[in-house]
Amino acid sequence: MDMQARPFRSVLYIPGSRPRALEKARGLPVDAIIFDLEDAVSIDEKESARETLAEALQNDYGPRTRIVRINGLDTPWGRADAEAVSKMQPDAVLLPKVSAPQDLDSLAIITGDLPLWAMMETPLGMLNAPQIAAHPKLAGLVMGTNDLAKELQSxxxxxxxxxxxxxxxxxxxxKAHGCKIVDGVYNAFKDSEGLRGECEQGRDMGFDGKTLIHPAQIDVANEVFAPSQEEIDLARRQIAAFAQAEAEGQGVAVVDGRIVENLHVVTAREILAKADAIQRIAAE
Structure with a gap:
């Protein structure tokens, strides 16, 4: 399944230095895993974490998208991380604190053809978001809301x-540049209702999914960011009604008292495609 067709409802951070957590992640019902070499790894473990992660990624993670977050290239560990990750060949490499497209240029020199993802967590990154999203190797954006709140003093x-x-x-x-985008973490991992509220807000805004810090958050994110059965049923009826209207020489249809135009059909097909991708992942 190509990157654009894959769902990203749940994106779980896993420390790259913890063999047991890396093994357990292979059985979790997440759409994607961020294998973290940055914040979740202590300074003393930075170098050994690369070896631990390289060994773990030789195992099969099934349909889960494998993204490795390295340390920033301005740190003592970033360049070595990038060189190591280019040999691991994950699905993508995630760079923290991206503030300008030139940050991605510097990484791409090391990682070659690997798709890039960018952590969006600085004020300058917000102001340069269009240029960052337009980078030819960029496949996704991750909101780093904790660091951003610190920078904003909010x-x-x-x-x-x-x-x-x-x-x-x-x-x-x-959305302007066709990238995936996942929302920031919800820190109170035992507060499922608070998580649900933030997931629903993110879903309604247009995010593809949410980054998670604990496996207990997976089910809520998967449920909220998946099309509901009602949405799937409505999408099918909209497509059928519009096809019938077109067959009768009309440009619009009516479903449940609401006008259905071609733009609604495009959305309906996207909903069905997402539901189908989720079904295929569940079957694997």
Missing amino acids: RFRPDRLPMQTSLGLCLLAA
């Missing part, structure tokens, strides 16, 4: 009002 609110400008700028950039 306070946490359940409605995330202080974060809306940043989220919106990155969403616009991702």
